Amino acid sequence: MPSVADVLIEGLAAAGARRLFGVPAGGSTGALLRSAAARGLPVVAVHSALAACVMAAVSGELGEGPGAAAVESAPAALAGLAHARLDRAPMILLTEPAGSPSVQGDALAKQSLRVAADSASRGVARAAELAMAEPRGPVHLALPRAAAERLAVPGPATVGRRPPSAPDVAALDAAAALIEAASRPVVVAGLGCRADDGGWVRALAEALPAPVLTTLKGKGTIPEPHPLALGILGGGAPAEPILHRADLVIAVGLDAVELGGAPWLDGATVLHLGRARHTGQGYVAAVEVVGAPGLVLEELAPRLRGRARADWDVAEVDRARRVRAARLAAGAAGLGPNRMAQLARELTPAGTIAAVEGCPAMLGAALGWLAVAPGECLVPNALGTAGFALPAAIAAQLAHPGRRVLCFTDPGGLLRVLGELETAARLALPIVVLLLGAAGADLGAVARSVGMLADQATDPVA
Template identity: 45%
Template sequence: MTMPRGPVHLDIAADVAGRAAVPLATSCRPDALPYPDAEALDRAAQALADASRPLLLAGIHCRSDDAAQWLRAFAEALPAPLMATTRAKGALPDPHPLMLGVLGLAGVEERLVSRADLVVAIGLDALEPVPALCWSTRPVLAFGPAPLPHGLVPAAHVLGDVAAAIEELAVRLRDKPRADWDVAELDRLRREATARSTGDDLAARIVRLAREATPAGTIGTVDAGEYQTCVTGAWHAIAPREFLTSGATSGFALPAAIAAHLVHSERCVVCFTDAAGVTAAARELETAARLAAAVVVVVFDDCGAGAPDSMKLARDSGVRAFAADSEGKFAEALGRTLRTGGPAVIAVRP
């Protein structure tokens, strides 16, 4: 239950699962975070007051609703551009003009850092990948509940809850002059970042079509692999926890999509994977069928020699399957799936 919470996979031996459960009275509440230290907050506020072009980097500890609301208010008040890790995607809505993309995928980090005079790391976890240049060329201000990456010595560090830290900083920065970023340049970099991370091939167009065809609040999941970068860039998340991904685990997306359905049964869920990912999670197709989970599984199927047949896997598991070799056929299959409910696999075969 410790933050940041996320999907957890448990392997339980059959003999253990079959034993009688022993009822226990226990608490699953994590320990409360320490309140941000006043002196650390003063140093952080001074670093921000001295900066004219701060660059914000948001991590996984910005995914709570409370933290995301304060993060948006903070970015707009400065105002300052923000980049997020893949696991913090949606903490600031992707369409927001200050959202410059996902770290490591956007391709504009070097130019942003070169123009910034302070890097502000907000809610980053030490295990989240951040390009080294973000730490090596500019002073760093960090705040959040997690320890800093090994070897990083920031100009100021505020340990504690993200929302509480921003709330305290807001009071201290009330009279700070507005940041001096070139708005037109940020807009150019934002458009370039979008084009670099998504491209315009069939896969990117399919992801954008799926996002446009599904209602607000739809949750997207994606497997690690060839299409992860494309899906991450093309899928617009409007709120935190609307996009779930794994660092390097194939077979993550489908179980994560089923879990998302169980928690938010009123929402649409779209899972993006490839032949390797759907094969790794093949048993979960039966789970989706048994639960009648409203999950659309989009499989980018290369149809190469020896490649698993994702449509056969789906049908053998009791899940409807469609093939699509164009945007039009994909839209038709997606529309049928959304109208009728329940799980379905759409194999995208260029």
């Protein structure tokens, strides 16, 4: 008869978790790691709770099910929980119970559930359902060490997968009418745009036609070399004049958490097309249609046939793109983040994934890396998670073993997760780590000490 830990591992696998990221420990965490190894769920041993959570969050973003992490202490994982919550990443975090509910993660997780022998199967199924429900996010499971190896009471363990519901017909009609009435629409794509949505966003932009901005998390929704792609909203792109001249903003997969309080859409007429209802933060939606962006746009397409073409001045859009290119070129002197990203993009094959460190100084790398599909540039929302890049790169390489993966980081970010260099070396992952701004810090010696190759480039402009 299976133990509680066994039932939890079986439930994670049934939910679509591809592996368990864990910090080796005793107690319930040790029981979970042993059970996963015995039951065929790959275990990735890491050195810190932050790294485990980031890897699980990125795995959830790139996969079909939630990522999973097991660490001993809930308080040690709070930064990782905060990252997953801000990134809307589906993740299940398993820890031992500790302290008050706020310490356990209730303030950051979508929900914190305590597991017992008679609730293990039900609890893990509920956690998976909550993590994947829109807006997606982290769920915390607290497993007491005394319960982990007890025999579990049999119970229902089916993981509920809700099929996407069809968009509301009346809302679709209202959205089509709003687009029909607009002469200068702009598309803003956010983190809700996933792999299957990019083609539909591009088709909408070309059919209207309409220039497209994306958030950092929405990079690649439309190929960034596309003539209608204007770059990152608020990321130094000369988009504000066009945004202010627009008479309709079509927000596709945009989450209010991405706007960071910036008044980009103040006073604009906004059509919200998203996986979840708009919260009302950041902007007021004149019309909203809830559903997967690709499905919504597919349903909208026949309603827009015969629509008059938008009245954008092609020269104005082209000028905005050229000004953006000039700004990027001006910021690419020497071997700064922007130039390094541009060079790396030129030297790597199509489909290469870049993971960018979570600090404002690395914005240049995110801007310089031209993504042509969703998921090609992994960036924490608002660049808010220091120590993100290396764990994210490891998770991406595990999820996509046939693709190249680069990590753009700085000394501050790398030092937070320095032990994960050993993780990458132990797993023999062919990740390339580009450490920028490391003058005076010989972190290459650390890399060499764990068996990685390391070299140093000198900036001729510095």
